Amino acid sequence: MQQPLLSIRDLKVSFGSTTAVNGISLDIQPGEIIGIVGESGSGKSVTSLALMRLLQHPGKIMGGQLLYQLSGSKMPVKDIVQLPENEMRTWRGNEIAMIFQEPMTSLNPLHTCGNQVMETLLLHKRMNRAEARLQTLALFRQVRLPDPEGMMERYPHQLSGGQKQRVMIAMAISCQPRLLIADEPTTALDVTVQKTILQLLKDLQRQTGMSVIFITHDLGVIAEIADRVAVMYKGNIVEEGTVAQLFSHPQHPYTKGLLACRPPLDKRLFRLPVTRDFMEVDAQGGIVEKAQEVKAFVRSLEIPREILAEREARLAQRPALLEVKDLHTWFPARTNFFGKVQSWTKAVNGVSFDVREGETMGLVGESGCGKTTLGRTLLRLVAPTAGSILYKGRDIAGLPASELRALRKDIQIIFQDPYSSLNPRLTIGNAIEEPMKVHGLYSSKKERREKVRELLEKVNLLPEHYDRYPHEFSGGQRQRIVIARALALNPSFIICDESVAALDVSIQAQVLNLLMQLREEFGFTSIFISHDLSVVRFISDRMMVMSRGEVVEAGSAAEVYEKPKSEYTRQLINSIPKNNYA
Numbered sequence: 001m002q003q004p005l006l007s008i009r010d011l012k013v014s015f016g017s018t019t020a021v022n023g024i025s026l027d028i029q030p031g032e033i034i035g036i037v038g039e040s041g042s043g044k045s046v047t048s049l050a051l052m053r054l055l056q057h058p059g060k061i062m063g064g065q066l067l068y069q070l071s072g073s074k075m076p077v078k079d080i081v082q083l084p085e086n087e088m089r090t091w092r093g094n095e096i097a098m099i100f101q102e103p104m105t106s107l108n109p110l111h112t113c114g115n116q117v118m119e120t121l122l123l124h125k126r127m128n129r130a131e132a133r134l135q136t137l138a139l140f141r142q143v144r145l146p147d148p149e150g151m152m153e154r155y156p157h158q159l160s161g162g163q164k165q166r167v168m169i170a171m172a173i174s175c176q177p178r179l180l181i182a183d184e185p186t187t188a189l190d191v192t193v194q195k196t197i198l199q200l201l202k203d204l205q206r207q208t209g210m211s212v213i214f215i216t217h218d219l220g221v222i223a224e225i226a227d228r229v230a231v232m233y234k235g236n237i238v239e240e241g242t243v244a245q246l247f248s249h250p251q252h253p254y255t256k257g258l259l260a261c262r263p264p265l266d267k268r269l270f271r272l273p274v275t276r277d278f279m280e281v282d283a284q285g286g287i288v289e290k291a292q293e294v295k296a297f298v299r300s301l302e303i304p305r306e307i308l309a310e311r312e313a314r315l316a317q318r319p320a321l322l323e324v325k326d327l328h329t330w331f332p333a334r335t336n337f338f339g340k341v342q343s344w345t346k347a348v349n350g351v352s353f354d355v356r357e358g359e360t361m362g363l364v365g366e367s368g369c370g371k372t373t374l375g376r377t378l379l380r381l382v383a384p385t386a387g388s389i390l391y392k393g394r395d396i397a398g399l400p401a402s403e404l405r406a407l408r409k410d411i412q413i414i415f416q417d418p419y420s421s422l423n424p425r426l427t428i429g430n431a432i433e434e435p436m437k438v439h440g441l442y443s444s445k446k447e448r449r450e451k452v453r454e455l456l457e458k459v460n461l462l463p464e465h466y467d468r469y470p471h472e473f474s475g476g477q478r479q480r481i482v483i484a485r486a487l488a489l490n491p492s493f494i495i496c497d498e499s500v501a502a503l504d505v506s507i508q509a510q511v512l513n514l515l516m517q518l519r520e521e522f523g524f525t526s527i528f529i530s531h532d533l534s535v536v537r538f539i540s541d542r543m544m545v546m547s548r549g550e551v552v553e554a555g556s557a558a559e560v561y562e563k564p565k566s567e568y569t570r571q572l573i574n575s576i577p578k579n580n581y582a
Contacts, residue, residue: 003069003076005030005179005211006051011064013043013050020046022235023064028179030069033205033212035226035243037219037258039504040475042232044215045101048181051213052098053080053088068095071178093124097177099168101184106168107156113167114140114152117174124175139170143200161367162193166200173204180205183215187502190366190531191575198225217504219258220577223247231255253279253289260294261509263538265561265576268308269301271516272509272538312556315541320354320390321493321525322378327351327387327397329370329377347373349549351387355493355525362540362557363529364572370549371529375495378527379413380404391493409439412486416498418478422470429466432456432485439489455484458521459514476507480514487522494526500535512539533572537561545569 004027013021021043028034036044049055051066066080083091092098100106108116117139118132127135133152140148143166156164165185172180182201186194202225205212214225222229222243229246231239231254239252250256257275277297280288329348332341347370355361363371376382378389380396389397396407415421422431432452433445442448453463459480470478479499486494496515500508516539519526530536536543537557545553545560545568552566564570 002029004028004067005032005069007065007067008047008051009065009067011047011050011066012062013046013055014060014062016058020059020235021050024232024235024237026230026237026240028211028213030178030211031205031209032228033202033214033226035222035229036213036215036232037217037222037229038232039217039258039506041234043235044232045183047232048098048183048213048215051080051181052092052096053083053085054098090124093120093175093177095177096179096181097172097175098181098183099165099172099185101187107164109156112153112155113159117167117171120171120174135174136170139174140167142173142204143167143170144196145170160193161189162197165189165193165197169197169200169204173208173210176208177210179211179213181213181215184217185214186221187216191533191577192366192571194221194577195224195575201225217506218262218577219246219255219505220262224577231258250294253287253292256292256294258506260298261506262577263509263512263534264298265534265537265573265578267298268303268558269298269538270303271301271513273297273301274509274513275506308558312541315356315359318357318359321357321359321392322355323388323390324354324378325352325388325390327374327377327389328385329373329382330385346549348377348384351546351549351551353544353551353554355527357525358519358523359541360519360526360528360539362536362543363527363546364531364533364536364543365546366531366572369546371546372497374546375413375497375527375529379408379411379495381413409435409489410491411493411495412489412491413495413497414479414482414486414499416501418475418482419470421482422478424470427467427469428456428473428481429453431470432481432488435485435488441489451488452484455487458487458518459484460510474507476503476511479503479507479511483511483514483518487518487524490522492524494524496526496528498530499528501530501532508535515539532576533561534576545572 006028008024008026010023010025011021012023024047036047038044050061061081067077068080070076070078114136117136121127121132121135136152137148140151145151145163145166186197189197201212216222226243228242230237231252233254239255246255250259254275256278257273260273263272278290278292280290282288327348328350330344330346333345334342336342351374365371373382377384384397387397388395399407429452432455433448436442436448442451452466456463456465461477461480473481500511503511512535528536528539540557542555543557543560544551547568553560553564553569560569561573564573
């Protein structure tokens with residue numbers, strides 16, 4: 001019987017009085033890719049930090065063993081928990097390495113990418129600089145970075161998200177570790193880049209024979225890469241098995257919820273399933289299972305084609321709220337000594353479309369395609385270079401600032417990162433109330449306060465949350481707050497810019513359901529921007545696909561997905577992680 005490379009035995013981790021990991025046990029076999037999946041707060045990242053002994057105060061391992069199988073040693077097993085810190089420093093990188101979730105915060109902005117990888121080799125492998133440089137170039141080629149020589153001299157801010165992640169992978173494998181921990185390494189990436197990173201990790205694992213712990217909140221991603229899966233919920237492993245077992249016969253209600261909440265690709269639903277459709281938590285914190293079979297439950301939520309056809313016909317009869325004609329937004333790319341522009345970055349290049357009243361137009365494409373610039377140009381947060389933007393028949397492309405301010409009451413945006421778009425010094429009640437004061441809505445503070453409380457209830461928050469600050473809320477709750485703020489002025493038109501991209505799939509499902517519900521209740525028109533075609537397909541009536549500043553395909557959500565005309569759209573569809581539960 002093969003010995004596990006790492007045996008986690010009854011691991012307990014606490015942060016003060018809060019238990020983050022509650023006595024979990026798990027074996028990682030040599031050469032195996034094991035996935036650990038769960039929502040934020042489930043304990044999966046804390047587990048990985050405990051394995052690396054990188055817990056920050058007040059985090060502390062309170063019990064358990066981390067038994068690591070050494071090769072070629074008289075003491076074949078060592079407990080990582082008991083290792084002295086000076087010995088643990090030699091283990092990090094050599095025996096166990098880690099790819100962190102956000103490469104930009106993990107890479108030093110003051111050093112070139114080449115020097116940062118070389119530093120690892122100089123420290124752990126005792127190479128001289130010439131040897132370290134040659135080895136770093138070889139690693140950059142191994143992780144398929146374009147122009148490895150050029151990448152040696154570039155700084156992190158000069159690289160795309162996918163390229164920064166490849167540099168992090170090169171750094172992690174530079175000392176040939178036997179165990180690689182990848183903590184949400186693809187969460188912030190486009191689906192196409194995510195697919196290439198997943199394939200790269202699988203290829204590297206096959207080439208080196210290392211074991212991999214892959215941590216994510218998305219079971220669809222796990223299905224693409226892992227051999228075996230452990231599902232974590234509130235510090236416990238609630239289910240474990242092979243990928244095939246988990247997807248075909250999930251046992252725990254939490255696993256069923258995670259499987260079901262990702263938007264399906266082959267059907268349209270009234271709403272997305274959420275974890276509470278499969279389980280409830282009682283007053284003592286215990287789980288009460290609701291008897292649901294995943295496939296049957298998802299089928300029960302499917303919208304009949306005739307209802308979809310009716311909505312499509314009804315929207316087709318409505319007038320256009322927004323008409324965009326030959327819109328260009330260019331930025332100077334290179335100037336000469338005298339400041340004259342020599343070349344342009346054509347972020348939006350000749351885009352034309354319309355959005356009808358009450359319609360949701362999906363806008364999908366990879367980072368850098370121009371979709372966010374298009375959204376900001378429509379709101380006049382960025383000045384257009386040429387073209388017209390007709391809103392209710394009025395061209396707003398050249399409106400002066402004084403007239404734009406009055407118009408902003410009618411046009412709102414929900415930004416990607418709710419935390420950075422909320423003032424940390426304002427309570428959420430004051431943040432939602434502020435636009436009402438600016439635009440002179442309601443006659444008294446009491447009326448505005450009542451309206452804010454009403455909006456909080458609309459987005460499934462509590463009226464008593466009025467006096468709390470943004471840092472006191474989870475990511476999903478903060479997203480609900482900015483949705484409430486966008487609705488405070490009762491706008492006709494809302495742009496949602498990657499507004500669910502950073503959320504766990506289960507929280508993402510809740511926010512998407514909320515947006516669908518509010519659209520029906522308030523009757524607003526919207527543009528929904530995302531890099532995830534499955535999300536856009538779920539929420540949109542029609543969709544546009546953008547690439548390099550241009551619209552390469554447009555049509556109904558079903559047409560674009562089922563009968564894509566462009567190769568770029570087919571590539572986006574093929575890159576979506578497949579959930580094979582339905």
